Amino acid sequence: MIIDIESASDERLHAFRWRERQLTTIAQRKSVLGEGMFIAEGDLVVRRALEAGCKPDVVLCDPKCAHEFAESVHQAGGTTLTASADIRREVTGLGVPLDAIGVFLRPPISDAQELINVSTRIIVLDCVDNPSNVGTIARSAAALGWNALLLDSTSADPLARRALRVSMGTTFKLPFARVSNVGETLQLLAALGFSIVGMTPHHPTKKVESLREIRLADNQPRAVVLGSERQGLSDAALEHCNVLARVEMADGIDSLNVAAATAIACYALR
Template identity: 50%
Template sequence: MITVVESEDDPRLDAFRWRDRQLASKLDRLEQVGAGLFVAEGDLVVQRALAAGCTPDALLCDEPMGTHFAQQLHDTTIYVGNEDLRREVTGLGVPLKAVGLFRRPGLVDPAVLIRSSQRIVVAEALDNPTNLGAIIRSAAALGWDGLLLTEGSADPLARRALRVSMGSGLQLPFARHENSLELHAMLQESNCATVALTPHRNAQEIHATSFPPEQKIALLLGSERDGLTADVLSRAHHQLRIPMFRDTDSLNVAAAAAIALFALGPR
């Protein structure tokens, strides 16, 4: 159902202005206003959210895109507004052709994700949504099966993370486990080789390491600032580093992750 809106102050558009904390950020806030929602920004991300089976609450589009989605979504309210309205409502400074307000998918059990995955990314307190979004996009593109997040990690469905991942956060299954050490025990019990990516000089160079094709692998990534904790590093089966030149001590975590995801990914 298409509804034309003419004022950026129209209260029906309020949810499109909500930030991540109002939409959904913590499980203990699920009963509060806006909980259980996420915003897909851009027509490609909206289409990927629909393809992933996410339920739309409402869309805000230009006229051609509104007409396009109306042919698929007969029971969803589709607001159509001009460029200035769409630019102001989203706060992005660009008039995206489509923005969607969706219900978040159900939670995934970490144990189920571990059992069903051959290649898993583990984000240890990786709190930057831009980095997380870039890592998710690389993991999805390079054939990895899932993402595990520990306490302090960003939300894969946060607006910025989802925008940077170009919707890949809707294609790569993810689960959260607040206790990092328990999560590592679960990975090791499933015969998963835990591989810590670190710039430490005593780590083995990544190109000098190989695994049999049938080996399950979990790639452990730390935050940009602090990296992996000493506890995590000591428990990992392998510590790997990317060799660097010109006195470079480290790479951005998203860039380093892309290299490791390719090097350790399926062939």
């Protein structure tokens, strides 16, 4: 069933105004519990969430495209609403009337150990706290055939509104897990035979190789580690990297955005 909404004050639209702190608690976003809600913005992201098996609570659509979602939403136990462009624009606060926006239950997050056991190409994020960067990293990693994303507790939520929006929903194709200690995780990966490549433009005492000079055997499992744009890799991460790599840049340019660096590393080391 499709329900038409005629007023922006209709209580059935309240969830679409929620921000991250109302969708989940900080503890839920940083944990492995998978509790709370997330919002998928845009028809493509909503469609990919449904295809990934995420359970919708409510989906708000342009009347012209509601039929594309109604059956899938209903079968998954959710409700489909329609509203005019003006109402959709006001409710979401994005300034544009998206064709579809959905409120979903957060899926259970993968177990880190189980994810490591079935992966050969892993991205590890160490204090990457910008949701746009995390979303772009997920999109690039998935597009270039990487298997998994591991994030420490200080990195941004891959299911945050902004992260999902910039990933265009490809986050649903890249399993991710939280880890409590990056150093211990990298130590485990090394023990399992992974080559650990830490991305950094420079280091005061350790050799940093050009990314294009690194050669890994096709059957060599690998993990690429990236840190915050301001602080770089933590000491715990640096300790367990067996290779440090940089992207060669033009004179006078000292660094790249972490999401751009990740895309280059994913392509070079895939």
